[in-house]
Amino acid sequence: MGKDYILEIKGLVTSFNTESGRINAVEDITFKLKKGKSLGLVGESGCGKSVTALSILRLIPKPAGNINSGEVLFKNNDLLKINPDEMHKIRGSKIAMIFQEPMTALNPVHKIGKQITEMLDLHKPEMTKNEKNKKALDLLNKVGIPDPERRLNEYPHQLSGGIRQRVMIAMALSCDPEVLIADEPTTALDVTIQAQILDLIKVLQKENNMSIIFITHDLGVIAQMCEDVVVMYAGKIAEIAPVTELFKNPMHPYTKGLLESIPKLDNIPKTKLNTIKGVVPALNELPKGCRFQNRCPYVMDICKNDPPVFIVKNNHKASCFLLQGKFRNE
Amino acid sequence: MQTYFIRRLLLIIPTFLGITLLVFTITRLVPGGPIERIIMQVQQMNAAERGSRINFTKTNQSQPLSDDQLNQLKKYYGFDKPIFVSYFIWLGKILTGDFGNSTRYYDPVLTMIVERMPISLYFGFFSLIIIYSICIPLGIIKAIKHKTIIDNSTSVIVFIGYAIPGWVIGILLLLLFAAKFEIFPLGGFTSDNFFDLNFFHKILDILWHTALPLFSYVFGSFAVLTFLMKNTLMDNLASDFVRTAMSKGLTFKSAIFKHALRNSLIPIATGFGNNISIILTGSFLIETVFNINGMGLLGYESIVDRDYPVVMGILVISSLLFLTGNILSDICVAIVDPRVQFK
Ligand SMILES: Nc1ncnc2c1ncn2[C@@H]1O[C@H](COP(=O)(O)OP(=O)(O)OP(=O)(O)O)[C@@H](O)[C@H]1O
Ligand SMILES: [Mg+2]
Numbered sequence: 295m296g297k298d299y300i301l302e303i304k305g306l307v308t309s310f311n312t313e314s315g316r317i318n319a320v321e322d323i324t325f326k327l328k329k330g331k332s333l334g335l336v337g338e339s340g341c342g343k344s345v346t347a348l349s350i351l352r353l354i355p356k357p358a359g360n361i362n363s364g365e366v367l368f369k370n371n372d373l374l375k376i377n378p379d380e381m382h383k384i385r386g387s388k389i390a391m392i393f394q395e396p397m398t399a400l401n402p403v404h405k406i407g408k409q410i411t412e413m414l415d416l417h418k419p420e421m422t423k424n425e426k427n428k429k430a431l432d433l434l435n436k437v438g439i440p441d442p443e444r445r446l447n448e449y450p451h452q453l454s455g456g457i458r459q460r461v462m463i464a465m466a467l468s469c470d471p472e473v474l475i476a477d478e479p480t481t482a483l484d485v486t487i488q489a490q491i492l493d494l495i496k497v498l499q500k501e502n503n504m505s506i507i508f509i510t511h512d513l514g515v516i517a518q519m520c521e522d523v524v525v526m527y528a529g530k531i532a533e534i535a536p537v538t539e540l541f542k543n544p545m546h547p548y549t550k551g552l553l554e555s556i557p558k559l560d561n562i563p564k565t566k567l568n569t570i571k572g573v574v575p576a577l578n579e580l581p582k583g584c585r586f587q588n589r590c591p592y593v594m595d596i597c598k599n600d601p602p603v604f605i606v607k608n609n610h611k612a613s614c615f616l617l618q619g620k621f622r623n624e
Numbered sequence: 625m626q627t628y629f630i631r632r633l634l635l636i637i638p639t640f641l642g643i644t645l646l647v648f649t650i651t652r653l654v655p656g657g658p659i660e661r662i663i664m665q666v667q668q669m670n671a672a673e674r675g676s677r678i679n680f681t682k683t684n685q686s687q688p689l690s691d692d693q694l695n696q697l698k699k700y701y702g703f704d705k706p707i708f709v710s711y712f713i714w715l716g717k718i719l720t721g722d723f724g725n726s727t728r729y730y731d732p733v734l735t736m737i738v739e740r741m742p743i744s745l746y747f748g749f750f751s752l753i754i755i756y757s758i759c760i761p762l763g764i765i766k767a768i769k770h771k772t773i774i775d776n777s778t779s780v781i782v783f784i785g786y787a788i789p790g791w792v793i794g795i796l797l798l799l800l801f802a803a804k805f806e807i808f809p810l811g812g813f814t815s816d817n818f819f820d821l822n823f824f825h826k827i828l829d830i831l832w833h834t835a836l837p838l839f840s841y842v843f844g845s846f847a848v849l850t851f852l853m854k855n856t857l858m859d860n861l862a863s864d865f866v867r868t869a870m871s872k873g874l875t876f877k878s879a880i881f882k883h884a885l886r887n888s889l890i891p892i893a894t895g896f897g898n899n900i901s902i903i904l905t906g907s908f909l910i911e912t913v914f915n916i917n918g919m920g921l922l923g924y925e926s927i928v929d930r931d932y933p934v935v936m937g938i939l940v941i942s943s944l945l946f947l948t949g950n951i952l953s954d955i956c957v958a959i960v961d962p963r964v965q966f967k
Contacts, residue, residue, distance in 0.1 A: 353870055355862065378875075386873035393871075398864040403886045403962055412882075416873045449962045465872070 300505045301327040301350070301389075301473055306364035308342075308349045311357075317577040319345040320529045323364070325522075327473065332499065332506040334516035334537070336552070337526035338574055343509045344394065346526075347475045350507075351385055368473070387417040390466035391475040395482055396459035400450040407446030410434075410465050417469045433464035437494060456487035463494065470502055477509045492519060513556055517541065522609075525549050528574055528585040535610040545604075545612035547590045584615070592616055625958075628966030629951065636947045641715075643943045644936065648711050651932045652703075658727040658930060659697050663689060701727070718940060724933035726926075733937040736922065743813060744919040747834070748902055751841045755899075759846055760892065763853025768880070770858060778850075786847035791909035794840035798913065801836060808836050811915030837914040841907065849892070856891050860884040890961045897953030901946045 306323040309316050320342035327333050335343050348354050350366050352373065366373040368389065373381065393399040400409060410430040414421055421429070427446070434442035437460040450458055459479060466474060476495065480488035492515065499506055508519050516523055516537060523540045525533040525548065533546040544550045551570035572589035581587050583598040590597070596615045603624040604617040611624065651657070666688045689697075695704070702710040717724065723733035762782075766775045785793075802810045809815075815829050860866060861884050869879040908920035919938065926934035958964050 351871060353867060382873045382875055384873075385871055391871045393864060393868060395864055399868045401865040401869070401883050401887070403960065404883075405962075412869075412874075413872045451963045462868075 298328055299326045300329045300369060301507075302365075302367040303346070303350065304365040304367065306346065306349055306366065307362040308345050308354055308359060309362055310359045312578070314578040318362075318529060319359075319577065320349070320526075323526075323531060325524050325531070325534055327505050327507060328521065329505055330499075330503045331522065332508050332520040333522045333524065334520035335507060335509045335524050335526060336511060336513060336516055337532075338511060340574060341526045342529040343511075343526060344477055347391065347477050347507065347509055350475065351389060351391060352381055353385075353391075383417070386413055386466075386471070387469040388471055389473040389475065390469070390471035392459070392462050392466050392477065392479045394478040396455050396462055396479075397482065399462055400458055402450055404449070405446065406434075406448055406450065406453070406461055410446075410461070410468055413465055413468045429468065430464075433468055434461070436467075436498070437461075437464045438490070439464075456483050456491070459483060459487075459491055460494070463491070463498075467498060467502070471504065473505045473507070474499075475507045475509070478511070480515070481510070481512075495519070513552055525552070528580060529577060530585060531613065532586065533610075533612040535606070535612075539607065539610050543606075543610075545606050545610070545617060546586075546614050547592055547616070548586050549612075551589075584613075586614075625966050629955075632951050632954065636944070636951075639947055640943055644715070644939060645711055647939050648714065648936065649707055651930075651935065652707055654930075656930050657703075657932070658701055659694070659703065661727075661930065662697060714936070718936075723937040723940070726931050726934050728926075728929050728931045728934075733933045736934060737919070737937055737941065740917055740919050740922050743916060746830075747838065747841055747916075747918065750834075750838055751845070751902065752899060754838065754842045755845050755849060758842075759849035760853055760889075762846070763850045764857060764880075764885070766850065766854040767857040767861065770854075782846045782850055785843040785845075788844065789909070790840045790844050790907055791913050793843055794837065794910050794913040797836045797840060809833050813916060837910055837916060840910050840913070849895075852891055852895075853888065857884055857888040860887045863887075886960060890957060893956035893960050894953055896956050897949035897951065898946070900949035900952060901942060 302325075304324050306320060307318055308320050309318045323342075323346055325333065335346065337343055345354070345359075349361050349364075350373070352361070354361060361374060364374065368384070373384065376384075400406075407427065407430050410433060411426040414426045414429060418426075430446060431442050434445055439445055439457055439460050445453070445457070445461075450461075453461065459482075463479070474495075479495070480491050483491065495506070495508075496519065498504065506519075508516070510516060520537050523533075523535060523537050524531055525540075525546065527548050533540065533544070533549045535543075535545075540549065541553065544553055548570070551568075554568040555570065570589055575581060575585065575588060581598075584590070584593075584601045587593045587597040594615060596618075599615075601613045601615050602618075603611050603613045604621040605611055605624055606617065606621050670688055698704045702713065705713070714724075721734070723737070725732055726736060729736070762778060766778060769775050797808075798810060801807045809832065813830065813833055814826075815821075815833070818826065818829060821829060857880075861880065863884070865887075866879050866884050869883045870876065874882065908918075908924035910916075911918045911921040922934065923938045925931070926938065954966070958966065
């Protein structure tokens with residue numbers, strides 16, 4: 295792992311036991327996160343974005359879920375191999391996470407202030423109680439919560455979704471983590487709040503030189519937030535590229551479909567949006583070979599085999615047989 | 625908050641009036657009241673005097689009391705007035721603390737109840753403590769060790785207790801530990817030499833006498849509460865906020881005790897006040913098996929004997945207890961769940 299990178303995921307496979315047997319929710323996930331930069335993880339609902347994020351922090355629910363193989367290298371240290379105590383020290387302090395659902399992610403029976411200072415109790419035991427309370431207040435100020443003194447003494451149910459997500463961000467940032475995993479932090483919020491939260495995350499990233507994994511299914515958000523993009527489809531990586539490259543020169547038919555489905559200003563109003571036909575196959579009835587074959591407009595016979603990864607350009611890779619002969623295999 | 629509880633307390637009044645009026649009316653309508661009993665007693669006395677040669681069924685049908693005597697009796701028991709009038713007379717007496725006299729033993733009802741109270745309080749209080757202090761930890765262990773040997777084997781035990789009636793367990797325990805092995809006494813509350821014992825031995829003596837009945841009381845009561853605890857805790861363990869807690873760097877154990885547990889106590893707290901009334905109701909079957917003179921037995925006998933002043937007296941006390949128990953539940957829930965607000 296080069297010195298520009300802080301986190302590297304290699305060949306990650308995570309599976310769940312379900313009624314229809316053992317299924318791999320994500321398979322062979324490999325990508326690198328640059329120091330101080332943002333990497334976007336996009337894909338339709340159910341493609342394994344959250345599972346990837348939870349695997350990094352080893353928060354996959356046991357015993358139903360299990361990380362079968364792979365490496366999660368954080369500064370050359372494999373997080374999947376360290377003992378639980380070391381993992382507890384990394385969670386929150388080095389790698390923090392913001393979750394998809396601000397409405398349920400906070401504990402309903404504890405005050406906001408307590409939930410923020412709990413993080414400091416865990417990772418900054420040298421701080422006094424007063425310092426912790428002051429820090430919590432500063433954090434709420436920083437994430438732009440009006441009247442923070444009062445908020446500290448309120449319970450989650452007294453706050454709106456946007457404020458709760460800000461509290462989650464304040465909490466995640468309380469120990470100045472090096473990596474922030476933001477799992478669809480704005481999906482549950484309305485558009486204006488969404489823009490505010492995204493701006494906030496960008497500002498805070500600059501301040502702390504934080505690296506971010508930004509999960510979303512909205513390519514517009516990716517364009518605004520990230521330097522690199524990982525496109526996932528049905529548990530596998532379809533394409534990886536820097537953001538401008540991906541938008542200019544998409545290689546995988548799925549990425550093309552995603553880009554075409556973004557509404558544009560020069561579209562004729564009230565016409566149908568381009569959408570990708572069909573639905574994502576369920577994980578227990580995946581087709582043999584390429585997982586996108588049942589929806590792909592360019593499907594060929596060869597797609598019954600597993601597509602290799604082709605290197606389009608430096609940092610731009612895609613996994614599709616259309617690229618065979620044009621680019622070299624990985 | 626304060627106004628809410630004042631309103632709840634005031635609501636006790638109409639509810640209490642409703643309950644007592646209903647039961648009072650029933651005591652008037654159900655056959656076999658005190659007058660019928662006196663008639664029967666007189667008949668039996670007459671029959672005994674005249675000897676057994678006289679046809680019993682025939683005497684039974686004839687009415688041994690004169691109309692005058694009957695009217696006197698009706699007046700004595702207040703049956704000569706309309707239901708509402710006598711209900712309010714009864715209510716007026718209750719409000720002054722006059723519970724009347726037993727129509728069977730002619731003792732003051734209040735004295736009879738107060739005599740039985742300590743023993744029922746003892747069993748009720750200890751049952752509550754035992755039930756909660758076993759069910760909550762057991763539920764936690766079962767949730768954490770879901771589907772392991774500990775979980776499955778305790779489920780079997782708890783369900784056996786749930787399926788077998790308490791008095792059957794009582795009889796089995798008596799046969800085994802009092803009759804066959806003579807480890808525990810056959811019944812009663814204290815030994816004959818109780819008053820000669822010092823304080824410490826007095827406690828031991830009571831515990832020794834009450835171990836078997838206490839066990840019979842509580843053994844069937846574990847299932848509901850244990851599984852309530854287990855299931856709510858398991859739901860909370862899978863919840864988003866526990867995942868958040870883990871993502872902050874808490875160990876699984878602290879995530880359980882600092883985050884999941886308090887949330888899981890909310891449904892438990894909801895039921896707490898209702899359980900208060902078991903302090904008084906007891907179980908007459910277990911009391912019969914172990915020869916304990918508690919409220920359960922008193923209540924049962926008073927109904928069988930149509931001893932209405934006693935029935936009404938117990939009703940007054942148990943309904944008040946039940947109604948305040950409900951308010952207590954609300955207070956408990958408000959303590960553990962900040963989302964609950966009383967307006
Ligand atoms: N606890 C679980 N038990 C069984 N299967 C699970 C579990 N969690 C996730 N999965 C499966 O893993 C797959 C990926 O889920 P994941 O939550 O990662 O999707 P996602 O990309 O985050 O979707 P969304 O955009 O809706 O959040 C899904 O098909 C889901 O069925
Ligand atoms: Mg998700």
